[in-house]
Amino acid sequence: MHSTEDPSPTHREYDHLVHLTATRRRESQQIVDFLHTGRSVIVVCLTGDGALDFARSLATTLGQPQHSMLRVTAHTTVAEVEEFTDPVKLDGGPRIICGAHLLPPEAGPIIDRDLHVSRVPIAYLVDGDRLRTVNRDGNGPLTQIAASWSSGELERVDLARLTGSESLALVTGLAGAVPLDDLQLRILAALSAGSPLIAADLVTWAAQSPHKVPQRYPHASVDTPPFGHRTLSRLAAQYPHMHTDTLVAARRLGAISPLPANTAKLLFGDTVIARLIDLRLARELEVTGQPSVAVSPLHVSAIDGARLGEANEEEDRNFRAKLETMWRAGYPVGEVAAISLARDVINDGRELNRSRVRLLLAAARSLNRLGDPMEAAVMLLTVEDAVGDGPTLLIEWELQSITARLVSGDREGAVKLIRAGVDHGPMGCEHRPDYLELLFVAAAALASDVELPQWWTDFLRDVVDPLIPGIANLVSSFTGSVMTRVEDVGSVLESPQASPALRLAALAAMCQHHLKNDDADGLISAAASGFELITEITASRSWALDDFTFTMAWYFTVGATVNCLLAGVEHERSELTVRQLLDTACGASAHSGWQLTAMAAWCIGILRLFEGEVDSAARDYEAFSAAVNPALLAVGWGLRDTVGRWQRSRAPYFHLSADDDRSRAQGYRLHDGLTAFLLGPGSTSAGESPIWLRTILTHARLLDGTITAAEASESLRGDPDIDLPGPRAARRHIDAAAGEEPEALLAAGRELQQAGYLGAARHAFRQARALFLGERMSARARVAGEALDALQARASMTPEDPRPTTDPSVTSTEASPVVTLTERELEICRLVAEGLTNVQISQRLVLSVRTVESHVLQARAKLGAERRRDIPMKMLKLRDAGRINAAHRPKR
Secondary structure, three states, X not given: OOOOOOOOOOOHHHHHHHHOOHXXXXXXXXXXXXXXXXXXXXXXXXXXXXXXXXXXXHHHHXXXXXXXXXXXXXXXXXXXXXXXXXXXXXXXXXXXXXOHHHXXXXXXXXXXXXXXXXXXXXXEXXXXXXXXXXXXXXXXXXXXXXXXXXXXXXXXXXXXOOOHHHHHHHHHHHOOOOOOOHHHHHHHHHHHOOOHHHHHHHHHHHHHOHHHOOOOOHHHOOOOOOOOOOOOOOOHHHHHHOOHHHHHHHHHHHHOOOEEHHHHHHHHOHHHHHHHHHOOOEEEEEEOOEEEEEEOHHXXXXXXXXXXXXXXXXXXXXXXXXXXXXXXXXXXXXXXXXXXXXXXXXXXXXXXXXXXXXXXHHHHHHHHHOOOHHHHHHHHHHHHHHHHHOHHHHHHHHHHHHHHHHHHOOHHHHHHHHHHHHHHXXXXXXXXXXXXXXXXXXXXXXXXXXXXXXXXXXXXXXXHOOOOOOHHHHHHHHOOOOOOOHHHHHHHHHOOOOOHHHHHHHHHHHHHHHHHOOOHHHHHHHHHHHHHHHHHHHHOOOOOOOHHHHHHHHHHHHHHHHXXXXXXOOHHHHHHHHHHHHHHHHOOOOOOHHHHHHHHHHHHHHHHHHOXXXXXXXXXXXXXXXXXXXXXXXXXXXXXXXXXXXXXXXXXXXXOOOOOOHHHHHOOHXXXXXXHHHHOOOOOOHHHOOHHHHHHHHHHHHHXXXXXXXXXXXHOOOOOOOOOHHHHHXXXXXXXXXXXXXXXXXXXXXXXXXXXXXXXXXXXXXXXXXXXXXXXXXXXXXXXXXXXXXXXXXXXXXXXXXXXXXXXXXXXXXOOOOEEEEHHHHHHHHHHXXXXXXXXXXXXXXXXXXXXHHHHHHHHHHHOOOOHHHHHHHHHHHHHOOOEEEEOOOOO
């Protein structure tokens, strides 16, 4: 029969990465178990799941791939269906029908016989969207299958999305020959949303145009997404079958996405938002801790290309008026919507009032953050004459005007504005976040001078410091102008008037101070205090943090993490934090997408440095410098000037040998970039770097193979001892490798492992084992080999849960009991994870709302979920730990 197919040879890497993932293995095993026990099953697939490939994999698992699968197409005949389902064939063994929703109506009697009379177990793979919209009053094959499942005669398995780590592994495996960095790979994985075929499409597109792959999630962009003209939405074929009102709502929401969820429901209606999410046109996400909803520009572009969902001008005008009314009423609308409304105010020449002035200032702030100072300047000029009515508006106007000039390169104009603010404005005279932000931005702008202007130092001493003792030194040291005085920073920390943002700045400065001065204990204490403060301020607030506090919290998190990684302390927590930062950066929205991406690249570069991947570390630092966000002007040692000078350098990134002349070594770009960032704008040459940093870079070049162990040891000869655990272990590794001492290498490897330098530890264990074998010390070689195997096994673990095993507060999941859910509870939990309400679940499963609520409560009790929204996370954790089972119904 021509419709029965062999498993055609597919991409081996794709087959290995998709069908051998834990998610697909569990589903495949569950389906095979059903079939082997004589029970038929309906397998629900969605667009992009790869139903055909999954069916072929199932057929291979059943052992008779040539005869056990039928692929239904538009040309499949009733005779072929009847022949395929004949109980005589395959000794009555299980069969697979892929695309059962395409069965012709004439096949209804055959399917009815298979469902109610025949004992042949069949797996029916159907389209989930077609199953959901099936006519319950019809008599076609799909209606019969749906009715049998509703009555309990069929089991049901929904193909789940791949997990984040599985999606990343798939994208990474398929993109082996594509020049993409970690950030871009993770963004492609996030775009795929766990759909294997969409991931394959994205990798194919990236291979054709790698320079177009974004370094931030596409819905973060305000205007056209950088995807060229190719439509990546696999839902495009379904658009013509959707209601016009749905497509209009999707286009409107996409134009102002992401939008806070509560605002979106008030603007569009709960039913419309629920329908968009249900149809997978919109997705829910968090923006700076606030639940939001967004329609990807990929969908909007596809709808536009199909010329669907077009509304008339009057309806659009009414919609924009309603959105502006909600803004005036105080509802949060998000940055993209604020920019769009501000453009309407300017384009239509509307009269300015206090509300519209605030709108234009908010839009200018967003545009500065997104790197568009020219449009921000237009909005600032529009409201220049109207901001004098209130000091708050004036301060915000000064802040955004200074930032716009700095971003556009007009430093002289920025200094003039700062001088005017010092002479005539209330700069630094209040404790509000916007006043503090203006103070830090001004200090960062002036940090590039060889010496600070006298008028600025007088202002800090006479006006700012009396408010909170020590703040003048903190601001100056934080922006790289002067050295940090511990007593002044301590005074700020002890002051009850210091805001959370100011305290985080003080703790960041303390972390940097302890790292510079080789004080591991002080660094651990300051980092712990900062993380506790962040937990406190995020747990006690029910609203989003203000921009400056949010930025400072991010900066402290990244700065403390980098410092701890370099020092070799708290490495388990630091590794977990790095991965969380990167995941957040990939899913970041318009708030600070570039900022988060840049900081994540910075952390990844440090980790790569420890692996000896100096080339990749330099490339990550380049990505970091290229994506620095204007919001970082307020934090970080005159960051923009530092990075700008580093980018203009013509020195090589890496691959310097110890024989190179001194002048060229001082121009080593990665070395100079790291030093400048850690020590501030005043540090312009590699010769000023501390001993521990020079040790780390020399050690990385040893791992990279650029220099030999003897050259590395000779370059560090005469340096004093180091107290930081990480650099100290790196130094001992260099000396042991130079002396070819296997016992010293084994001890150095263990020390490197404790410090979190895992790539170096593997290098040490590998070399120690080779030396032990050369000396015929097999027992010691086995010890080194076991240590190496343990590290390699750790490196192959999923990166989502690098939780420190030494934490006594963490309960081991190995001894935890298995959670058993009924199949109905498991199904309802999956629908809860998709974002459906109880009413929507009851409609989909044809159950009463009260029954659904009962199942949800029972599932919450079994999973230990305090709230309904905690169910998906609990399910993921239990599934990854292998601690969740489904209680099968007895066969009817």
